[in-house]
Amino acid sequence: TQSTRPQRMLAAVQKNATRGDPRSVVKAIDQFCRQKEWAMNVGDEKGCILDSVVSEVNPATVLELGTYCGYSTVRIASLLPPHAKLITLEFNPDNAVIARQVIAWAGLEDKIQLVEGASGDWIPKMKEEFGVKTFDLVFLDHWKDRYLPDTKLMEECGLLRKGSILLADNVICPGTPDYLEYVRNSPRYKSQYFKSHLEYTKVEDGLEKSVFLG
């Protein structure tokens, strides 16, 4: 039976990366996506911007919306201080199966909690289910039409504090126009656009970093 792209990506990690070495896992996925098959990881170019924001924020609690195969999950978790926690939400159960194995290969299981289901269902339950007060950093990389409703939901559920950082992928391609309009015009956010390219291509894309002002 035919394998899927995430399954082939995992095979490339297990073949080319060193167990317990997150950077080699990131490198193996980038090589697979450049040399073999494009896939919708944040990628190496936008990944460097992600790394710099994570290092600057030095978050104790991170929420990632959209795990896919765990590329950005591993990238973020590899930069977290000891005892910091990353919760990552994935809707697609087949992708979650792959992501768990990529995370395990990187040796980052202790820092990462992968939760399966819809962000709209889980966000209101974060506090009671995971003992989360607020998130220091949220990486938005799931359905592009969910960025805005989920951001409003996080506000309503008190999951953001003064200084919480939202970092959104794909604000140009595929694009998140309603989200961009909101964070750039709302008095409750200070936003900054980091121009880059769609992963593994020359197409323009970028990350939007927004600070919640409370």
Ligand SMILES: O=C(NCCCCCn1ccnc1)c1cc(-c2ccc(F)cc2)cc(O)c1O
């Ligand atoms: O759709 C994307 N991501 C969401 C995937 C489903 C999330 C499911 N989920 C997880 C949690 N809650 C819901 C995405 C797409 C592209 C892209 C760009 C150009 C192109 F021609 C084709 C595709 C590039 C990305 O970087 C992306 O992130």
Ligand SMILES: [Mg+2]
């Ligand atoms: Mg993306």
